[in-house]
Amino acid sequence: MVTINTLTITIHDKVILDSVSCLLLAGHITAFIGQSGAGKTTLLKSLIGLIPVTQGSIIVNKHQLASLSPVQRSEEIGYVFQDFNLFQHLSVFQNCIDPLLVHGVAYEQAAARVKKVLTDLEMIASVNQYPSQLSGGQKQRIAIARALCLQPRVLLLDEPTASLDPVNTDILVNILKKLAAQGLTIGLSSQDMSFIGKVFDRVYYMKNGQIIEHCNGISLIDSCPLISQFIKM
Secondary structure, X not given: OEEEEXXXXXXXXXXXXXXXXXXXXXXXXXXXXXXXXXXXXXXXXXXXXXXXXXXXXXXXXXXXXXXXXXXXXXXXXXXXXXXXXOOOXXXXXXXXXXXXXXXXXXXXXXXXXXXXXXXXXXXXXXXXXXXXHOOHHHHHHHHHHHHHHOOOOEEEEEOOOOOOOHHHHHHHHHHHHHHHHOOOEXXXXXXXXXXXXXXXXXXXXEEXXXXXXXXXXXXHXXXXXXXXXXXXX
8 A cells, every 4th residue: 555645746946746645555556647747657756766755755555665775665666667677688587586686585586486477477488588579568567577576565557558559458457457456556657548447446637746636436437527538538
């Protein structure tokens, strides 16, 4: 679970996020939607400490984010970047195991964990391939696998369908729903309204660095006019 209280981020005297408050619940997929520049990615990056917070607080599984070291943050929160950030000179296996070794996990244990996660995501056949040999959907699954290998309780994804075709988008929907059913806290940003309509449990509509409206389920979408209109665009 992630609790965000009156979060404000100012960069070069410009307010990027303005008193944002929201919840990401365990076992739920929480989506942040809005036009480009609304503050969605800034919000997600602030949750892993990539962008410093000017004011407000972020509580991750009862821990103040500001009190966690970078290593502790990466163990609490997994992050999948829009461009995946895979190391091109490393194989799939190496991309996934290296973070575990850096965190002090014994090689045998790390290797077993990597193989299990890749098997769960149906990517074990690509274990010795390199990112250049993979499709966009496969690269994304490897990026998700790398994040999951650290066994975080929160998974964040920035614009996860930006490089995906409809088939791989549906695969992603199934993966995220399965992870949420296992109790993972999932947060994502997206402008892909077809995808959002299939996947969200909770959704926040952002504009100009503020949360303008939120909806707690697809069954309540008609009572959230801004979100309903945006999703149907």
